[in-house]
Amino acid sequence: MKIRNRSIAGGxxxxxxxxxxxxxxxxxxxxxxxxxxxxxxPEAAFIGSNVSFTATxxxxxxxxxxxxxxxxxxxxxxxxxxxxEAGSLGDLQSSGCTNPVAGATTVDxxxxxxxxxxGAEVGSVxxxxxxxxxxxxxxxGCSFNVGGTVNGEYDDSTGVFTPGGSGLTIxxxxxxxxxxxxxxxxxxxxxxxxxxxxxPPAGSTAxxxxxx
Numbered sequence: 050m051k052i053r054n055r056s057i058a059g060g061x062x063x064x065x066x067x068x069x070x071x072x073x074x075x076x077x078x079x080x081x082x083x084x085x086x087x088x089x090x091p092e093a094a095f096i097g098s099n100v101s102f103t104a105t106x107x108x109x110x111x112x113x114x115x116x117x118x119x120x121x122x123x124x125x126x127x128x129x130x131x132x133x134e135a136g137s138l139g140d141l142q143s144s145g146c147t148n149p150v151a152g153a154t155t156v157d158x159x160x161x162x163x164x165x166x167x168g169a170e171v172g173s174v175x176x177x178x179x180x181x182x183x184x185x186x187x188x189x190g191c192s193f194n195v196g197g198t199v200n201g202e203y204d205d206s207t208g209v210f211t212p213g214g215s216g217l218t219i220x221x222x223x224x225x226x227x228x229x230x231x232x233x234x235x236x237x238x239x240x241x242x243x244x245x246x247x248x249p250p251a252g253s254t255a256x257x258x259x260x261x
Contacts, residue, residue, distance in 0.1 A: 084261030090122030100243035107232035114145030151188035173206035190227030208247035
């Protein structure tokens with residue numbers, strides 16, 4: 050009986066160890082599935098191409114010949130949770146912006162924008178988002194602020210961020226006589242089109258993404 054009890058005890062102990070190991074492996078796998086690592090940098094530059102902004106309800110589109118975002122990769126080589134910042138974009142430059150009705154228009158990016166990865170990479174493509182997006186738009190006779198996020202995807206084989214959905218809106222009441230002609234109003238959605246190509250400055254490398 051004692052031998053049997055020891056056998057049973059040993060079996061229970063082995064079973065408990067196996068369960069603990071499986072749980073630990075499962076927890077580790079779950080943690081890994083929720084993490085990503087940006088690599089490259091330390092400097093980053095995203096050069097805009099065919100970038101446009103459309104106030105969807107008003108049907109007004111603003112196109113810019115230049116809309117470039119530059120900054121740094123945040124803690125390259127360090128794993129973090131999806132949604133945490135991959136890069137900080139504090140140097141924002143735009144020029145050559147026009148609208149068919151308003152003509153030449155100024156778009157001044159405001160503050161420090163961010164870029165983050167929001168889900169697991171499939172092949173070389175990761176779901177991504179531009180965060181803290183703010184800009185002041187001014188034409189002859191109409192001005193307003195835009196704010197929110199820009200959803201999309203980042204392909205680290207090409208270094209291209211492509212918008213795929215926008216959380217941008219006109220964040221205040223547009224001011225000026227031309228605003229009513231344009232039909233723009235506070236709360237209207239802003240659709241973003243075009244691409245941004247990650248072109249690393251001299252001495253830096255392109256940003257890539259690994260999971261975790």
